[in-house]
Amino acid sequence: MKVLVIGGGGREHALVWKLSQSKNIDSIFCIPGNGGISDMADCVEMDIHNIEGLTGFSKKEGIGLVIVGPESPLATGIVDVFEKEGIPIFGPRKNGALIETSKIFAKELMDKYKIPTASFKTFYKYDDAQAYLNTIQPPFVIKADGLCAGKGAYVIQERQDSEHVLKELMVNLIHGDAGRRVIIENFLPGVEASYLVFTDGKTVMPMLPSQDHKPLLDNDKGPNTGGMGAYTPIPFINESMEKEIDTHIMSTTINAMNDQGIVYKGVLYGGLMITEGKPYVIEFNARLGDPETQPIFFIMENDILPVLLACVEGTLNDKEGMKWKSGVSVCVVVASKGYPDKPEKGKVIKGLENLKNEKDIMVFHAGTKKIGNDYYTSGGRVLGVTAMGKTYGDAIRKVYEAVSCIEFEGMYYRKDIGKKALDTA
Ligand SMILES: Nc1ncnc2c1ncn2[C@@H]1O[C@H](COP(=O)(O)OP(=O)(O)O)[C@@H](O)[C@H]1O
Numbered sequence: 001m002k003v004l005v006i007g008g009g010g011r012e013h014a015l016v017w018k019l020s021q022s023k024n025i026d027s028i029f030c031i032p033g034n035g036g037i038s039d040m041a042d043c044v045e046m047d048i049h050n051i052e053g054l055t056g057f058s059k060k061e062g063i064g065l066v067i068v069g070p071e072s073p074l075a076t077g078i079v080d081v082f083e084k085e086g087i088p089i090f091g092p093r094k095n096g097a098l099i100e101t102s103k104i105f106a107k108e109l110m111d112k113y114k115i116p117t118a119s120f121k122t123f124y125k126y127d128d129a130q131a132y133l134n135t136i137q138p139p140f141v142i143k144a145d146g147l148c149a150g151k152g153a154y155v156i157q158e159r160q161d162s163e164h165v166l167k168e169l170m171v172n173l174i175h176g177d178a179g180r181r182v183i184i185e186n187f188l189p190g191v192e193a194s195y196l197v198f199t200d201g202k203t204v205m206p207m208l209p210s211q212d213h214k215p216l217l218d219n220d221k222g223p224n225t226g227g228m229g230a231y232t233p234i235p236f237i238n239e240s241m242e243k244e245i246d247t248h249i250m251s252t253t254i255n256a257m258n259d260q261g262i263v264y265k266g267v268l269y270g271g272l273m274i275t276e277g278k279p280y281v282i283e284f285n286a287r288l289g290d291p292e293t294q295p296i297f298f299i300m301e302n303d304i305l306p307v308l309l310a311c312v313e314g315t316l317n318d319k320e321g322m323k324w325k326s327g328v329s330v331c332v333v334v335a336s337k338g339y340p341d342k343p344e345k346g347k348v349i350k351g352l353e354n355l356k357n358e359k360d361i362m363v364f365h366a367g368t369k370k371i372g373n374d375y376y377t378s379g380g381r382v383l384g385v386t387a388m389g390k391t392y393g394d395a396i397r398k399v400y401e402a403v404s405c406i407e408f409e410g411m412y413y414r415k416d417i418g419k420k421a422l423d424t425a
């Protein structure tokens, strides 16, 4: 079978790498891909929002399965179009992607079906939201309804900040239409976890729980980013909590969507807060997380292709659960100077060849370009250096040893990825 992966980040490199080990795959295409992906797949330059171009390409090549990485093509309904054309595609339709593209939709769904989440109010008018601010005490959270590339949620600690945030969102429209409607919700203290499941719209098949590191600087300081590192599994969720999450959060959500007339297929990503030993949903995403996919796929034992096909075909119930290698998998994101605001580009990356044959290490590429035999930086997040080890300590030591082999001008990475697990375990 020929497969096509859409996207060009670390998540897509992990997908392509895992697919490259599948028994039944003859060739892998990736649009647009990146420097590392080009070593294992045919990369094609095309805008990932050019849906006509993508369907045309898939028909011409006889693609048997398309896998969508990022949220934005899902938000515009890429899956609906491919389904109409009769091309198998992995991911939710536009109405399913609403769970990520509208926080109000997600919160109202959770409210209606009693899925645990922070209590909230929805506002369509600035004056109403403004008046409500006078009735509550920080900490609380203000969120834009729509997609904001990870920049639309504001944890408010000081009352005066809230006025400013609200005005920026609803009046100055700094995130465009995404901020015309907002949610103001309770702050939940605790530890965050990413909980991803495969689903065919009926059955859910959980992946190992993981933890992302959003802030740019060590000890979770500085501005939020797309994610500076992740590890899996995590010590904050035991087997009984996993069952609780599978049943009362993930399955309940899929059933709730069904009840609303929405068949949700693909990956459902629960961004959770574990507060006083109980899991609450902070948000849902309609796709694999990045960087979480990198450590998760690196430690995945089973062939990924049958799982993806079963999600598309609605036969996940017939499949055995996911299998995982034993141990811990940790990914450290190596970024460019200036990330996340204005990352530098075009720097040559040295040292990658030293890590090529290490069994427990994989360097996934994100913002890279290959020119001749050399790799150059071409974006903010450049590499996801990923390592497996027996224990948290072992995996963390290996991953940072690997990072120390790599060099490019202005390279930056957090030094404390996985530290929370070390402190807890
Ligand atoms: N109710 C909440 N309580 C505590 N922290 C929150 C809450 N909502 C969001 N956050 C923090 O803000 C971050 C971003 O919020 P999220 O809803 O995931 O928005 P997005 O990922 O779309 O920017 C979360 O990862 C979490 O750290």
Ligand SMILES: [Mg+2]
Pocket (backbone or CB within 6 Å): 271, 283
């Ligand atoms: Mg989030």
